[in-house]
Amino acid sequence: MTILDTEDWTLSAKCRGMQDQLFPDGADQKRARTVCLGCSVRSECLAEALDNRIEWGVWGGMTERERRQLLRQRTDIDSWHRVLCADQARR
Template identity: 40%
Template sequence: MADVHRLPIPVSENWDWQRLGACRGANSAVFFHPDSERGSARQAREANAKRICHSCPVRVECLKHALQVQEPYGIWGGMGENERRAVISASRRRIKSAVS
């Protein structure tokens, strides 16, 4: 589950970008995998979701949100779960190196 403590305060301007998402109204199953999905079925679904994200006018805002709150599941801003984890881990390593 996402850590909601990192979410911005609930002001409509902070969330307005969501209204403009290319995914708005789409079946959420395109962006979130069922537990049993593996292999080529998962790759095909993720590729389809990323195609939708690629043309999205708020892709940057979506990805920024997902990285900020560390969304654990789904495709957000054109990035999958493992891709976001890698970015977050790399960011933590850079911070740790800078502090050391």
């Protein structure tokens, strides 16, 4: 997989061009994540945030707090991309 392949998913993101709206404070994060519903690259987005321990904003439909909790619960996973994007990797 090349760097271009890795970044290519961002071009198909439903939130493309809406970055400011996806980095709200507190309770507004839950509203912001509705943008992710039905997004074709939701798994890639979430994997990016989890693999890189991105602490801010809504990624792949999960808030900062939800991602931190998942990372604490699943310390056994070394590649979220491999777990969440397995179907895409086989294509």
